[in-house]
Amino acid sequence: MEGPRPLIRDEIIRLVERALEAAQAAGDLPQFAGQEVTVEHPARAEHGDFSANLPLRIQGLARMKAIEVAEALRKHVPAHEAVERVAVAPPGFLNFYLAPAWAAAQASSIVAAGEDYASSDLGTGKRVQIEYVSANPTGPIHVGNGRGAAIGSSLALVMEAAGYEVEQEYYINDAGTQVAIFGRTLYARYQQLFGREVSIPENGYPGEYVVDIARTLKERDGDRYLRPEGEEGSPDLGKAGLDLMLEGIRDDLAAMHVEYTQWYSERSLMSEGGPYSEVMSLLEKQGYVARREGAVWFTSTEVGESKDNVLIRSDGQPTYYATDIAYHYDKFVTRGFDRVIDIWGADHQGHVSRVKAAVAAVGGDPDALDVLLYQLVTLKRGDQVVPLSKRAGEIVTLRDIVDEVGPDATRFFFLLTGANQTMDFDLELAKTQSDENPVYYVQYAHARISSILAKAEEESLSSEGADTSLLTHDAEQALLRKLLLLPEVVEKVVLDLAPHHLPHYAQELATAFHSFYTQCRVIQPQEPALTRARLHLLEATRVVLARTLGLMGISAPTSM
């Protein structure tokens, strides 16, 4: 299979690089050390499609005015089929204008690429693991987890498009203190259903959902978990409860169209000779372990941390940190991922450097670990802030939102805001104005195109043999330029780990299409050649819209 074509942006960069070499060889510019060339999309269309600021950056090195540098470069820019003209603009920009016929011809390449359009080989041959959500199975998935789900799931789709082999994983915290507390809470609720006067433990989980789980287990398994009064409950009850919780979590995430390739159990780390014991002896061997105050510590200050951290508490239980080290050891060393991306809520920020330090200590590469933190979501009903705490009585779950506004709008909304920006999720707005959610604007564009293409087919019109050079209208050209942008967006999402660029691009693309639609009639029986060309443009637009929506995990409806 042929690899993806180079981005037009990169070809422009190469033209500038070659112009610099040629200008220096010709003596129009003095010799100096190589400069990295970058180009950008000017804000104003009159400044062209791409702009290079190289003259401004090297004016000092060249000991010339930037405008003169630009002029010297312009003379040496090699000809390129995609470039109609190159202009110098004050104070020293080199502006590139794409040839309309070339831009139009790209419609054919896009249609030919189909759902592979904007794929790249950026990550080819690299295995990346993306771990996200990983919420404790002691309560239902809440709104904040939904944000992590949207980001992780979409990032996975985009990285796959960029050639990575992607593993999407949910780490199940099925061991440890919180799970034990959940088990005791559940047993209390279970006993209550049998008429016993017991109350849930202090620090227990007061939520109604625990009662629901208890009731389900009672109905399914009867009294088999019941022990004599005063005794502790059966561990089987806790296990059964967790399984039910997990089932619910899977369902909730699946409702948002989040699908994992792997569910990884924390408990499985603890097996004889498993990752946990391996890591503990590894740390011990390397002298990073100290015993004091009845606990076992990782002397992380030795590797630059601000303080040491407990691995095994004085009650003999491993901390979350210890098992997390084992988990990351398993990711890096045992499973050998080239890159690991952890997506956490910003409240885990303090954990980042600790984990990186530990990764380094057990033989992983901390630079291959990216921790993507997303700021917390403030849930609102109008002006009223709704508490998100899993321990509060009334909680709004992710499922509530998905059921209300649908998976597409939920994902789009979560993706819209950059991860390190706090965001408000106004339920009132999401519910009452769901028709005005921008996702519909984008999906509508796709449905509209599908409708026109269907109508064309009915009338036996097709894009067969389209002459794209007829696509010269401003609106056609503007749309074509948007289509050409997706590969750059995909690259940016991958390099910055920032999927929020997708919904913004999707809106721009939809706008360009709707504008084209109102200005350019597609089906015109008296203009068969133009009709063919515009149908072809529609086909290309549909490909790009569907692809963009697909990368967000959002459906591309043919009718709405």
Added chain:
RNA sequence: GCGCUCGUAGCUCAGGGGAUAGAGCGUUGCCCUGCGGAGGCAAAGGUCGCAGGUUCGAAUCCUGCCGAGCGCGCCA
């Protein structure tokens, strides 16, 4: 107190060294004799938190200050 993140239009947010700072929503005013009006066009709305600094050029980088969120457990 220390650390991380953030402060851009009335609201929600993009932009994160480049030319006259953008979008959606809201507001105001236009546009259907034709392919889906869930649409299009236009207007109004900004000392980019404040003050210094670096630079040919700063909303963007650096420093300080102000304000907000989160973290600084033998919780996860």
